[in-house]
Structure formats: structure tokens, C-alpha cells
Amino acid sequence: MAKQKNPARVGAGVYEGLFSKLYDNFFSNEIVWPFTKLAIKHLRLFSYSFRARTGLVSLKPEYAHCVFAGAFLGKSLGYKKISVIEFGVAGGRGLTALEKHAEMIGREMGIEIEVYGFDTGKGLPKSDDYRDLPYIWREGFYKMDVEKLQKRLRSAKLVIGDVNETVPKFFNDYNPAPVAAVMFDMDLYSSTVPALRMFEADDARLLPRIFTYFDDIGTSIFDYDYCLSEYTGERLAIREFNEQHDNKKISPHFGLLADKFKESWYSRILIVHLFNHAKYNEAIFDKEVDYSAELSL
Numbered sequence: 001m002a003k004q005k006n007p008a009r010v011g012a013g014v015y016e017g018l019f020s021k022l023y024d025n026f027f028s029n030e031i032v033w034p035f036t037k038l039a040i041k042h043l044r045l046f047s048y049s050f051r052a053r054t055g056l057v058s059l060k061p062e063y064a065h066c067v068f069a070g071a072f073l074g075k076s077l078g079y080k081k082i083s084v085i086e087f088g089v090a091g092g093r094g095l096t097a098l099e100k101h102a103e104m105i106g107r108e109m110g111i112e113i114e115v116y117g118f119d120t121g122k123g124l125p126k127s128d129d130y131r132d133l134p135y136i137w138r139e140g141f142y143k144m145d146v147e148k149l150q151k152r153l154r155s156a157k158l159v160i161g162d163v164n165e166t167v168p169k170f171f172n173d174y175n176p177a178p179v180a181a182v183m184f185d186m187d188l189y190s191s192t193v194p195a196l197r198m199f200e201a202d203d204a205r206l207l208p209r210i211f212t213y214f215d216d217i218g219t220s221i222f223d224y225d226y227c228l229s230e231y232t233g234e235r236l237a238i239r240e241f242n243e244q245h246d247n248k249k250i251s252p253h254f255g256l257l258a259d260k261f262k263e264s265w266y267s268r269i270l271i272v273h274l275f276n277h278a279k280y281n282e283a284i285f286d287k288e289v290d291y292s293a294e295l296s297l
């Protein structure tokens with residue numbers, strides 16, 4: 001039977017394939033890896049997609065990784081177009097980075113990537129609810145200059161308004177390509193809950209697994225002021241989502257967590273699994289290939 005290569009792997013260069021094969025046995029050495037990493041990032045070695053996958057880009061590597069992972073899955077499953085989203089745009093630093101990652105990765109991988117950014121345009125809404133951590137966040141923080149940002153954006157679309165109102169209408173109003181990756185950065189529990197409802201949309205609107213980044217679930221040893229917990233903020237919204245859905249779960253990205261050299265953002269990348277999605281079980285490795293030969297003596 002003819003070998004049918006996974007379409008997402010077709011464009012990957014020979015050197016990238018070789019590098020991935022040598023990673024475990026050579027490049028993942030404690031002394032070799034820091035230098036290799038610096039060289040790949042600063043000399044811009046390999047393709048943009050490869051650097052995004054490994055987080056070796058300067059702007060928002062966590063966003064780049066999610067865009068790559070979403071595009072890879074989309075391409076593997078035969079999608080021609082996907083969408084990536086940022087919830088919480090503020091001045092637009094994240095959204096412009098997302099736009100760039102989408103352009104570069106989309107071009108290299110041969111998949112169209114639409115970009116959307118949700119924001120009130122007026123900064124954080126008022127809240128006295130302890131679950132929103134008002135001891136950190138204040139009404140009006142991170143106000144956006146909408147006109148200035150609109151001029152900077154090349155392809156991304158701004159969805160202005162409170163997510164309680166914009167999320168329920170989003171699919172009808174914008175008819176976006178299926179959602180593949182979502183960056184959550186609205187700080188508040190009460191804003192994250194309505195945004196997560198996006199994952200209740202029909203299968204045609206979503207990929208079966210969606211790569212997400214949550215900015216406010218823990219950063220570093222220096223975030224002692226935040227005192228984040230499972231009972232407040234984004235973590236509570238995620239926990240409640242999982243409790244309320246039997247066939248949809250937001251889970252850590254165990255592949256990243258198992259990596260020998262962890263970046264601080266690895267634990268903030270989670271994957272939304274839509275177990276009942278029509279494409280959840282569809283094969284993503286090279287079709288018709290029997291991998292059992294690799295394990296024979």
C-alpha cells in the first residue's frame with residue numbers, strides 16, 4: 001500500500017527532521033542544548049515553524065508554539081483554514097505577535113490562519129468578586145487605543161465589547177474558520193468563564209483538540225504577590241469548565257511538561273480535548289503506515 005505522508009510533515013525540511021532525530025541523543029545534552037538554542041534563535045536557523053514549535057522566537061514564544069501546534073493539527077486533518085484567538089488584547093503587543101506568527105507559519109505550512117482579538121477596548125471591567133482577585137486587578141487597567149491598534153493590524157480582526165456579549169454572537173457575526181488555538185489573558189475569573197463557552201460550539205467551528213495558553217495560572221518564583229489558587233481566577237474557570245463537561249476537558253500539555261528543559265510557559269499551555277468531536281479519533285500520523293516495524297527486534 002502506498003505510503004500517504006501526513007500533509008503537515010510534507011513541508012518540513014530534511015535538516016529539521018534530522019535535528020529532531022538527534023535531539024534525544026545529542027542536542028538534549030545539558031552543555032550542548034543552551035548553545036544550540038541560542039544559535040537557532042539568534043541566527044534564525046531552520047524554518048520559522050520549527051522555531052515556533054520549539055519556542056525559539058523572540059516575540060511571545062508561547063503564542064508561537066500554540067499557533068504552530070494548531071496549524072500542524074489542522075493541516076494533518078486536512079483543514080484549509082483555521083482561526084487563532086487572543087482574549088484580552090490591551091495595547092496589542094500580544095495580538096501583533098500572534099498576527100506575525102500566523103502569517104509566517106500559515107505561509108510555510110500552506111494553511112490559511114485567521115486572527116481574532118477580543119477586548120472591551122476600555123480595559124478591565126469593574127469587579128468586587130474575590131474570584132476576580134480585586135487585590136491585584138483594578139477597573140480600567142490596560143485600556144486600549146483602539147484607533148492606533150486598528151492601524152497597526154494587518155489581518156487580525158478586533159472583536160470589541162464585553163466577552164459576555166461578544167462570544168455568544170461570534171460565530172454568527174464573523175463566520176470564522178475552525179478555532180485551533182486560543183490565548184487567554186483577561187486576568188479575571190468572570191471574564192474567562194464566558195470565553196471558555198466558545199468550546200461549546202458545534203464541531204464545524206472547532207478543531208478536535210485546541211491549543212490554549214493561560215497567562216494567569218502561575219508564572220515564576222517572583223509571582224508571590226499574586227497568590228494564585230485553584231479557587232480563584234483562570235484556574236477556577238478551568239476547573240469549573242472541566243466539572244461541567246463530561247466530554248470536553250482542558251488538560252495540561254504533558255508533552256511539554258515531560259521535556260528535559262522546561263521553559264516557564266510550558267505549564268501554562270493546556271489542551272482542550274473535545275472527545276465527542278467527529279474528528280477526535282481521526283489518524284494524524286502518516287496514514288497506511290504500520291509503525292510496529294519500528295519496535296521489532
Ligand SMILES: C[S@@+](CC[C@H](N)C(=O)[O-])C[C@H]1O[C@@H](n2cnc3c(N)ncnc32)[C@H](O)[C@@H]1O
Nearest residue numbers: 088090094119120123124142162163185186191
Ligand atoms: C492583561 S491585558 C491583556 C494583555 C495582552 N494580552 C498583551 O499580551 O499585551 C487584559 C485585557 O483583558 C481585557 N478584558 C478583561 N475582561 C474582559 C471582558 N469581560 N471582555 C473583554 N475584554 C476583557 C481588558 O480590557 C484588558 O485589555
